[in-house]
Amino acid sequence: MQDNPLILQSIITCPDCGHREMEIMPTDACRFFYHCKGCGAQLKPKPGDCCVFCSYGTAPCPPVQASRGC
Template identity: 65%
Template sequence: MDGTITCPSCGHTRKEQMPTTTCLFFYECRGCGIMLKPEPGDCCIFCSYGTVWCLSRRSETSK
């Protein structure tokens, strides 16, 4: 599954493939080089800055 990550610092967007078996904790913005980390309460960068939640969060909300 793909999701678009938006950098909160520079606004750069990039479509990335979401891992299916792990959470992505760190992501380097291709626009400004800042290292993105999940916001407090989020498990990964897709949940914080992506257009779609990661698979583990989606399965939690479906319970």
């Protein structure tokens, strides 16, 4: 049984322009692409990461949190 609830919100920071945006993460899937609302850049995960939240967010995606027992 998991003691800590999953974090469902993450702030994505664009590596191109620095724009920050709060987003709600899906609980059952990874998000592969994200369009920055500041500059329009299309973000994709860094090598080794499953999604944009794991690469650019303040919290990893819920599937990764669950697998880590976070």
